[in-house]
Amino acid sequence: MPAFAQNDVFLLGFTGFDYEDPNPDPGNYLALGEGYRALGFVTSFGDLLAPYTDPVANEYTFELYDLVVQSRFFDGVALEVAFSSPGRVRYYEDSRAGGTPGQYGVNPPNGTAPPSFVDGLLILGGHVENFVLTYDYSFNEGSFIGNAHFDEGSLLGWIPPLRRDGWTLGGLAGRPNNTVPQGYEHQISGECRIPGPTPATHRTWGALKALYR
């Protein structure tokens, strides 16, 4: 079976919930100037980081924040929101033995969210640009996409410098959804992917000489 070399590779997967903060216009989802945040758990790591993480001993969480609505289109069914850059995403490692389990609670921000999702060791973080969120109210589903540029964290060194620009994609499921806690907007399932190595082209001396003939 031939192996397939993907151009981009899976860095990590996650689940969680999103909410608006600040939310000065509660009747108007993601109005201009409002903030978008998401938090939750990392559900798996790809080959780059898996050797340096331990999901049995530790809990891994994330927070996406500092995203402010810059433009908004809504036709009564379809919503498209673009955010001013940069937002920020951070991933944390917290010991199961001595740490604080992530707890969503209700009506975030609250006493446990985000605090219980942003404690422990910062393992990876970066700024997020070109973030766009789309949502279709006829199907109660949508998603977001954004460029992630990693620049901090204890595991940053395990990602080669030329592969620290990736992108994050999240699928959104809104109500009716009995899993979404009060005060949160959507359930999220998604992943972060990063560009794969660009293979060098194998050449022969003969081919090189031919360039100068």
Added chain:
Amino acid sequence: MKSKIGVAALLGLLATGLLATTAAAQCTPPPGYPGVMIKFDADAFAYETSYTTSTFTSAPGSMLTVVGIVSLFCFPFTDLNPLDPNTEYTFVWDNLTSGGTTAVPYGTSGTRYTTSYLGGQFRIYAGSPRNAPTAATLPALPAPGVVPDRYADGTMILSGVMDELTTIVTRTSTGSYTSSFRTNYHCTGGTLFNRVGIDVNLIQGTWCPVPPNNPAGPYPLGTCQLPAGWGAHPNGKWDAPASVPAVPSTWGTIKQLYR
């Protein structure tokens, strides 16, 4: 007084479901809400019998199949280890019949591609050895004897049916792509069926499509390069049915909180 406060605090913790087992903490649900039950991440892939990658279009009557490898189990399956070197947990969705794709303008200059599929079924297997293709070893299609076969070997631990499954791929006004899928499910069988019962909940996530010019590239932001024959890379999860009781705990776990 101190002891009353302690008991009250303990009962409060119990009532709010804060006492997840450590094994389940990676997917601790909010108190009183059903949580994620099964998650799949890097190794899930979709293909169908009549799909045009250049236009994200599924023809009416096209049959969709999704195969994948489970990346995380939550309650009530926390005793299953998706990384077990000797056992692989895989799944297959099939019998999904396309109603065709509609493409409509979206936002200020984008396009939204929506496809609905009916008749879906799913099965989850525990098989040995680990032999299903991953993202790194995914073959081009067709791959007789490999896809979907290696995702459908072993003991069927759970099966079920889906309501209408809807995928949405959106080329946003900025040129990047967003994508999602959503359906309701309920279980009908499998050796672990008695853990979940027949109540309904969600399967939902992202539906990263192969780029319009797959596999040559370049690859617009939000698309996933896959070998020839594949249509999308889903990432998502089954939520636990609402009837599945809250994550259980033990007195030992409770005591640990106060040490």
